[in-house]
């Protein structure tokens with residue numbers, strides 16, 4: 001199989017994926033996203049049959065996947081999956097459409113309307129940018145004054161495309177959240193423990209081993225299916241009462257910070273999936 005690995009930076013993940021693909025006799029080309037210029041026609045741009053999309057930029061990943069699919073390539077993850085997972089409001093809508101359990105949430109487009117809706121729900125609530133990752137700008141609002149401050153920033157800065165607020169139920173987690181890797185099927189997972197309520201490893205949470213129970217595996221697979229994800233990391237929030245919700249779905253699976261605690265060889269599983277010809 002001929003694979004183009006599209007990247008922004010060659011991080012540990014991309015190095016390991018490259019090695020794993022080559023071990024499976026895939027001919028891999030590294031293609032930097034910033035250098036790609038794609039014409040709007042069906043003209044082929046590569047010898048490859050498959051594109052492994054590892055761009056760290058949502059803008060680039062979404063457009064490149066769309067155009068490469070238009071040119072007849074199998075792209076992992078698909079443009080649809082990237083579009084849905086990269087935007088948390090669209091992820092929530094896709095999950096809701098399939099009845100996948102998640103924290104209640106709403107979107108609002110105006111400061112006053114949003115504040116009123118939050119007041120009706122009561123505090124605390126969580127708000128986060130619809131586009132974003134690594135826990136950046138995720139905020140818990142414990143009071144009306146906090147909500148006013150965050151919403152005035154959300155709606156008073158940036159451009160029209162930034163003026164959307166995603167508000168969610170605050171899930172009182174038992175000190176960690178859970179991540180299930182779905183590579184065609186649920187293959188393994190990771191617990192992320194933190195003193196802080198934001199449990200991204202990029203924000204200092206400690207990765208721990210986690211044997212994924214069947215109910216969690218099934219939930220993660222349902223979430224992946226709702227967005228058509230071939231290879232995704234599904235984040236789950238457990239409540240202190242033992243309920244379980246899907247929080248988000250990451251389309252560009254990261255694992256460098258937790259390689260020792262993740263109980264499965266993700267680069268090999270991803271390479272196997274790529275080589276199998278499934279998905280796209």
Ligand code: ADP
Pocket residue numbers: 103126128132133134135136138168169170171172173177197198199200235237247248
């Ligand atoms: P990102 O894409 O930046 O990782 P997330 O939605 O995953 O955004 O939020 C980052 C972290 O914040 C989560 O891993 C979780 O620890 C915490 N978090 C996010 N939303 C909620 C919520 N509704 N209730 C409780 N904790 C949350």
Ligand code: ZN
Pocket residue numbers: 132133134248249250
């Ligand atoms: Zn994320």
Ligand code: MG
Pocket residue numbers: 134135200235248
């Ligand atoms: Mg997350």
